[in-house]
Amino acid sequence: MPAAARHFALLALGCLLVTGCAGFRGGWESVAYLGDTPPALPESPSFFEETQNPPALELPGLRLQVTLDNQLRTYDTQLYLFVLPLYIDPRERYWKNHSPGKTRVFITVTPTEPGFVFRPSQAVLQMGSRRFGGVAGFDFDRRDHQGMRVREGGSWEHRPVATELPLDQPGRSYHLSIDFDTPVPSPESREILLDLSQALGSPRHPALPPIRFVPMRWRRSYS
Numbered sequence: 001m002p003a004a005a006r007h008f009a010l011l012a013l014g015c016l017l018v019t020g021c022a023g024f025r026g027g028w029e030s031v032a033y034l035g036d037t038p039p040a041l042p043e044s045p046s047f048f049e050e051t052q053n054p055p056a057l058e059l060p061g062l063r064l065q066v067t068l069d070n071q072l073r074t075y076d077t078q079l080y081l082f083v084l085p086l087y088i089d090p091r092e093r094y095w096k097n098h099s100p101g102k103t104r105v106f107i108t109v110t111p112t113e114p115g116f117v118f119r120p121s122q123a124v125l126q127m128g129s130r131r132f133g134g135v136a137g138f139d140f141d142r143r144d145h146q147g148m149r150v151r152e153g154g155s156w157e158h159r160p161v162a163t164e165l166p167l168d169q170p171g172r173s174y175h176l177s178i179d180f181d182t183p184v185p186s187p188e189s190r191e192i193l194l195d196l197s198q199a200l201g202s203p204r205h206p207a208l209p210p211i212r213f214v215p216m217r218w219r220r221s222y223s
Contacts, residue, residue, distance in 0.1 A: 026219035027074035028187040032057060032066040032194070038214040060205045062116060062167075065108040066194065069097045070184035071218065103132075103180045105194060108173055115202035116167040118176055122198035125180045128191045132180040134199065137161035140175040188215045 033039050034057055057064040097104070103125065109116070120137020138158040141149050158177070167174050178199070185192050190213075197207035 024075075024219060026217065027072045028215055029071040029218045030068045030185075030187045030189075030192055030213035031216045032064075032211050032213055034059075034209055034211065038190075038212070041214065041216045056110075057211070059208060061113050061202055062109055062111045064110075064211075066211055067106045068184065068187075068192070068213065069104045069106070070187050071096045072187050097184050099179070101181075101183055102135075103182055103184045105178045105180070107176045107178070107196075107200070109167055109176060109200065110173045111167050111170050111202075113170050113202075113204070114168050115204050116200065117202070118161065118165040118167060118174070119163065119199050120161055120176075120178045121163070123178050123180075123200075124195040125182070126191075126193040126195065127182070127185045127189065130182070132182045134178040135181045136179040137165075138177045138179075139165055140177065190214060 031039070031041065057066065105123070105125065109118070118137065118139075120134045123134035123137075125132045125134075137160070139161055140156065140158050142156050143149055143159070161176075165174075165176075192213040194211040194213075196211065197209075201207055
């Protein structure tokens with residue numbers, strides 16, 4: 001085979017390998033909701049359907065998105081040419097939990113008015129009859145080399161929140177998190193409750209209601 005033909009064949013094979021690989025991974029996760037009645041969630045997604053991000057929680061003066069790092073991956077399958085199994089991993093894994101023995105709650109807060117304050121040590125995570133207080137809080141943002149928030153450039157980092165953090169810019173999304181000194185709860189549990197009534201609030205509004213969690217199957221594709 002001429003050199004040019006071999007080169008073209010290698011390029012074609014490379015493109016096929018890149019574009020011809022797909023796959024899916026999925027499992028269980030906890031979805032936050034307000035009130036006593038869990039939301040109606042979709043059943044197990046079909047083979048070609050991906051689960052969507054849970055909706056935001058709308059409260060007076062702010063919008064919340066709350067997730068736990070207890071997303072459990074129960075399968076991971078990669079396919080060649082979308083048909084032939086290339087890699088199969090049936091092991092269960094908490095693939096978003098990077099601190100064994102601890103649970104991290106991620107909270108995106110978008111206030112619509114000033115006055116809200118974040119106090120992570122006042123948060124309580126309850127699992128059945130067990131209660132755990134927040135042991136550390138973080139603010140994830142883009143900062144320059146002097147530690148100042150910037151819109152462009154700089155680098156993203158989790159900065160510890162010592163005692164409290166004023167959320168004084170309406171319309172801005174604050175990416176916060178709280179650590180609890182307990183292993184992640186099973187995402188199939190219906191007894192998980194997050195109490196932010198003393199950890200996130202404004203003197204203009206009543207205390208936040210308890211945030212509960214319901215199990216939901218999740219699915220993501222590689223393609």
